[in-house]
């Protein structure tokens with residue numbers, strides 16, 4: 001890890017009071033460009049592909065910190081080991097009175113915020129001594145980050161840990177080492193704030209069918225979804241994040257379902273007294289490796305930390321969060337509606353076709369979803385094929401749900417007529 005300093009991670013915070021400073025910025029006035037510049041300037045190299053292993057991740061972070069004058073500002077400590085014995089590490093930044101805990105990738109295939117935490121750590125270690133934001137955060141906050149809580153799942157890029165358990169359904173039983181570690185760190189810090197960092201299914205849309213870039217949630221602490229002071233503070237924190245992000249990705253922020261999930265960590269963190277916000281990175285067009293979402297997570301997290309440190313959080317309006325549209329799950333990636341499907345016999349049939357990608361972010365591996373009358377069905381992309389003809393290459397002679405899609409969309413009732421579109425798309429089209 002280079003010249004990092006191991007400090008006692010579990011030293012009690014000196015006080016439990018929140019910053020009392022008068023607000024210096026209103027929500028919405030925040031200077032996002034300065035925070036995005038941090039994301040760009042301190043981007044850790046070696047994480048350009050969103051699939052990386054524990055070894056690759058800590059190698060990249062270690063290289064970024066090596067030889068940085070400020071690496072002594074960062075302390076890294078092992079807080080436990082995964083089922084397969086991988087080291088789960090906590091990084092602590094700052095020594096202020098307010099304790100903030102961030103954890104990412106408890107689902108092994110949800111790596112976006114893990115990249116963002118690397119960038120923030122890099123900035124913390126590398127920015128000039130006089131950097132006003134870092135100094136303000138360091139004075140007011142004690143920030144603990146656990147990037148990649150589930151390294152065994154990350155190794156295989158799967159959701160579950162090496163016991164096959166969804167760690168985010170283990171908050172009650174604490175059967176997994178990963179779940180126990182998270183609970184132990186929270187308890188030892190008595191964290192005031194929690195950031196539960198995930199990636200949501202990318203087949204999720206807002207009310208207008210737009211891909212959701214980021215969904216937010218202040219999880220419920222009980223069945224009644226009541227607004228006690230702990231959850232209310234998480235609601236304001238979510239609002240600060242929503243107000244910051246809506247400038248960057250208008251129409252692509254949504255609210256996650258707030259049904260109480262008694263086994264999940266976010267809900268229990270709230271019950272345990274840690275005001276917790278769930279940040280779910282979704283998908284943006286033309287961002288297959290989620291590098292733009294990585295950048296927006298840096299922005300969201302720094303803006304949120306700043307609002308806690310400067311005290312503006314305490315008076316922030318909840319409206320930017322309350323007014324968010326709900327996340328909607330979408331079954332289909334692409335719909336071709338209104339066209340005629342021409343089978344091998346040359347007969348044209350009035351059929352709509354749904355396409356579902358194996359990897360909806362990269363749009364690879366197209367498969368047939370439902371075929372037939374799909375008028376009014378939802379999809380992330382809907383193509384009006386009225387007056388057009390679809391020429392599928394048929395597997396085993398029939399159109400088959402789940403079968404690989406290879407088709408061309410053409411202008412005329414002849415397979416030689418003008419090509420409009422091909423699925424999958426070929427390079428150069």
Ligand SMILES: [Zn+2]
Nearest residue numbers: 107110198199
């Ligand atoms: Zn998740």
